[in-house]
Amino acid sequence: MTHGADSSSSFAPSLAHSPYFLHASENPSAPLITPVLDGNNFPTWHHAMLMALEAKNKLQLLDGSLPKPDSTSTDLPHWIRCNSMVRSWLVHSIVPGSAHNKLWFDSTRDAWVDLHSRFSPKNAPQTFEIRSISTLKQGLDSISTYYTKLKSLCDELASYHTLPPRSCGSATKLHEFFYFDSLMDFLQGLNDSYSVVRSQILLMDQLPTIAKAYSLLLQDEQQRSLHSLPAS
Template sequence: MGTSPESADTLASASAVTTNAPAPAVTFASGVIDSTHPYYLHPSDYPGMNLVSSAFDGKGYGGWRRAVIITLSAKNKLGFIDGTLIIPKTDSAVQQTWGRCNDMVLSWLLNSLSKEIAESVLYSQSAKDLWSDLEDRFGQANGAKLFQLQKELSSVVQGNSSVSTYFTKIKSLWDELDALNTFSACVCECECGAKVKSLKAHQDERLLHFLMGLNDIFIGVRSNILLSSPLPSIRQAYSLVIQDEKQREIHATPAYSGESASFIATNQQGNFRRFNKNRMHKTSFESKKYVGICSYCKKPGHSIQKCYRIHGFPADFKFTREKRFQGVAQANKASFSNEENEQGSASGVQNLTKEDVAELLQLLQQVRVGHSSADTPDVAAN
């Protein structure tokens, strides 16, 4: 902003007079505001920027308020919401500079609110007015708010969550209670030790609350912590529980040792050798087939002792499989015809002797073998 040296002196004096708290003088170097002054705006600052990652929707005001204060303090703009940098009363260039910074902070706050809450404070004249409105509506500690926080604390347990998730949830509730100033620590300079004892008792109470919400699998480390004298801090207890949880995860993960891996590899190699040995034995056995010619059927590949035409074809032979069901049907048909003949001429069958029946069956077997030989083309056995 280009101004004369006289305007720079006026800006510095007006800023120093009109603020409630002493502010650094506005100095210029080549017409630019000093970067250490609250009125300075960095080139990366723009109205659409968000101060926090999540907008405030009416819940968790303590945490949201804390995040906003940290961000504005880092940008050297905290005075625009706490009242230390009020609008200058003199009609000068300082008012324009202040108004620009105030509008920038005001837009940042609106971007950090939900749509409904932002509409309710949209017409605030300054960032201080908007902040005071939010403080009056959401920042006041009351019995209902304390009851809600204490009820949530009493019901928080680990359950299916990890220790880290459980601790984060319970600690956020503790921090929200601390933001409501429900516990006031002694700030006097006494030497009686009551302040230290009171603070230790408060920490021990929260430690016990944390341990009670853990799952029963941590009963061992919980007992060790409770047997300590004095009791450790919450951070130390959390570290011990986390270490125990990591140890359980390591023991629960299946891992093969070097001996186990070598044992498995040895068994696999042994099985592979046995498989190859059996395969070679089978191959050598199959290669030792009969190379002569049968003296009965004159077919190569078998001897007369294994000729199927003499001793009968097996049930799973390549052409007997197809004929098997036909043979069964013909046998059933023959049996049915025999039954009719027996019923028609029962007296004739009764006169047959056992020798006649055996001779008749042998004759039928020879006839069946002859039919199968006539119906089937010449096929090399085996």
């Protein structure tokens, strides 16, 4: 039997690994993540919220795998407390105008499903806007700044589309196409001064990842900086 719990209890809320565990410093009236959900940033907000709740071991309240215990269960008070805490985090992580109706959901799971139904399907306008990736140019930016801008757009675009796991048949080809497309966008936006190293990358027997291509270009930029230093 676990310490601090009745023999009929599935979890020991005093243990840090228990989904019922809440640290004394937890604040229900503070947003769990920033920026808060404003209706236009759902994919990035959603991803950040999942990471935050995973770190707090509370994802089971979102996916329904930790349902409300029976009225006779000793876990019921712990579930109610955690459910209220996570619902409060959700409410305070949404702009006030959109958060009001979340107060009336009895469970975190129901509030989470409602958020998905309201914000996740309408991806076409955002996808159209984010597709500006293909026209992004390095301009006066350093390689690091340019890469950060493009990678951020690529990651946001990916969040609008759910690719199947690589283990699912032809899914590997879909992943390869997506990353190939991102690499081409990155290379096409480079200044002409990087044409030599860009050609070297394109002639590789196996094209590198966009992160590896960035590393090669960054090395080239750093070498140029060293050569441009005045002789002492």
